[in-house]
Amino acid sequence: MSQSKIIGAVEIGTAKTVVLVGELVGDSTCNIIGKGACSSQGIKKGEVHDFKAASNCTHAAILAAEKSAQVTIDSIYLAQTGRHLKGSFNRGMAQVSSSHNIVGRQDIERAVEDAKCKQLPVERVYIHHIRNPFYLDGQQVDEPLHMEGSRLEVGYWSVHGSERKLSDQIRVINAFGLNVEDMIISSIAAGSMVTEESEKQAGVLVLDIGCGTTDYVVYKDGYIVQTGVIPVGGDHLTNDLSIGLRVNRKHAEYLKLNYGHALVNKKARDEKVWLIGDFTIGDRNLPRFAICQILNARLEELFKIVKKELGRLGTRDYLPAGVKLVGGTSQLPGIDLLAGEALNLEASLGRSPDWVQEGLRGPDYSTALGLLHYALTGHQDGDVQQTSSKGLLRKVARMLNLNFS
Secondary structure, eight states, rough: OEEEEEEEEEEOOOOOEEEEEEEEEETTTTEEEHHHHHHHOSETTTTEEHHHHHHHHHHHHHHHHHHHTTTTOOEEEEEOOTTTOOEEEEEEEOOOOSTTTTTTTHHHHHHHHHHHOOOOOEEEEEEEEEEEEETTTTEEEOTTTTOOSSSEEEEEEEEEEEEEHHHHHHHHTTTOOOOOEEEEEHHHHHHHHOOOHHHHHHEEEEEESSSSOOOEEEETTTTEEEEEEEEEHEEEEEEEEHHHHHHHHHHHHHEEEEOOOSSOOOOGGOOEESSSSOOOTTTTTTHHHHHHHHHHHHHHHHHEEEEHHHGGSSSTTTTTEEEESSGGGGSSSTHHHHHHHTTTSSSEEEOOOOOSGGOSGGGGHHHHHHHHHHHTSSSSSTTEEOSSSHHHHHHHHHHOOBBOO
């Protein structure tokens, strides 16, 4: 009989911490058997700012997930976000050493090592090295081994982060007595669930618009070619409403969720909405037009930042499959239409595959589902190959005497 392993997929978000429990059976099956969630505390823009508060809410979500599944989790796959995450594209090269110009394994290893050898400042560590295509004498090849050529090149999109900020989240998990098996950046986890292989081949952008940050990943020719984190999210929309309408944040969040729209409808200039709706002291009506204006302005600013970061990668020619929107803020009505207009791309709301049970197909679970996907596949996502972050986990564990698998 196949041995099973119980995995917890944990996303510690700015607004909510989500945990899914998966039972890995053999090398090909992951059964989702439980879930838990808790409002986040002590987290800002995806980073730990109050260790005790962040630990309490994360541990509550894990307990709820274990109770739901009626099992004990063996180890954790942990999502990573935050403005401290950065990425760069590094290319490596090796001259084919064989006298017959036949590529050998050592040639491949030398090219790969050359691409990964860029040193980081002391306080920074690599999370992922994500391989892009090989080129042999300038021609793209999927597998160069035993092919004939003289110059072998390979590129890696390398993601690195603050050692301290990464270790903070590992310590949150360790404080519950669990091991961190591996870490995946949020955009890649979400992207693996809401895109099809044909879209990754053609070229597609995934935008994960959360509460504190917007994470993105760009796929082309089946490879991840760029990722990034923009420190703007749903919290900024709420804050803008609070300031612009002179209401507290609780009421601003209520207005955003119940009356917000990403587009401004000039025909609705005279429409009014009630701040509270019970006609008590302090209740008043507000123009819905103003609510939508404020949300529209902030979202247009966000999409301009995205477009600037993408540069030449953000065109219709490069991304014919368009942009997929996930994350809690993607539920704002009209946001897909605004994104398509602002980015000049076909835009749609991301949705997990049909095999995912209905209650988990929403944008809130895309990242956690992606973590389970990587737990099952071992970082093999079609033609996308990326190195594990185990080296980082060992380094942090030695430094802080933490546990890791």
